[in-house]
Amino acid sequence: MIKSVKIIDTTLRDGMHAVSHSFSPENVANLVRKLVEAGSNIIELSHGDGLNGSSIQYGLSPYNERELLAAANKNIGNAKLAAMLIPGIGTVKYLESLQEYNIKIVRVATHVTEANAGEQHIKECKKMGMTTIGFLMMVHMVSAEAILEQAKLFESYGADVVYCADSSGAMLPDDVKKKIGMLKDNLKIPVGFHAHNNLGLAVGNSLAAIEAGVDFIDTTLRGIGASAGNAPHEVMAAVLSKMGIETGEDVNILMDAAEDILAPLMKRPLVIDKYALVIGYAGVYGSFFLHAKRVAEKFGVDERELLYELGRQKIIGGQEDKIIEFAYNLSKKIGSGK
Secondary structure, eight states, X not given: OOOBOEEEEEEETXXXXXXXXXXXXXXXXXXXXXXXXXXXXXXXXXXTTOTTOOBTTTBOOSSOHHHHHHHHHHXXXXXXXXXXXXXXXXXXXXXXXXXXXOEEEEXXXXXXXXXXXXXXXXXXXXXXXXXXXXXXXXXXXXXXXXXXXHHHHHXXXXXXXXXXXXXXXXXXXXXXXXXXXXXXXHOSSOEEEEOBOTTSOHHHHHHHHHHTTOSEEEEBGGGOOXXXXXXXXXXXXXXXXXXXOBXXXXXXXXXXXXXXXXXXXXXXXXXXXXXXXHHHHHTOOTTHHHHHHHHHHHHTOOHHHHHHHHHHTTOOTTOTHHHHHHHHHHHHHHHHXX
């Protein structure tokens, strides 16, 4: 029987998507303080698309990333500060310039078929004394065997943990069990799972991953995150407590953090509306949600049709320019009556 599982709180990274990357230094300091009080051991902070992600393409943040990291450091205590780095957006040189901010864990995130893009970053992070996590995104797109092949690459580069990320919220529990089980049976390092809620299965899929033996799961307060959000931290902690699985966290304090500190900062309620559902149903990258809505409005096309087209074409993170291209093409079809 599973006795414990480690939770990584990613409110201040994945949750950035839902607030247009606008958490302030004060917001960061308050949330970190409360999470540490609740017993959270690992807290991830960066732009939603990782370190150095603030840009026109990925979304501009009104705050300098260094200000946010400094604010987190004020209250991090004995917890560990984590950050995401997507090769091509974040660089080793940029990460080196942040060493004063005490980042202990770096998640090097690549598309599920492109783990080799993170080799340099994994190795350099290890040289800097950081714990490294190989983070495979969009794992619904390929087989368990293909995921294992990429996970073994991360393991060979020296990653301490390998993660499966259901970036679209497109997976079903049986699929999660199969893919996590494949990694647990064939890797020597711990395995993690990151859920999204587009099909209403973030908690269910996280529990399926735990049943398959996963070592780490991701959560966010109130489930805040890209598109329909993630597995809610306070809910997962409560459910795991009822199951007798130890997390070392205080559920009441997590509820207070979600209700009293985070909720007033949310720009929109996290519901599975028709557009969020399409992302899970079509298997589209979750952070495309707001991009697609804005672009569809600009070109006068239906958001769902745009998202379905992105899914059909298997567009992945880093190809945000395709959203504009497809919207433009759809608008021309509408204009021609085709």
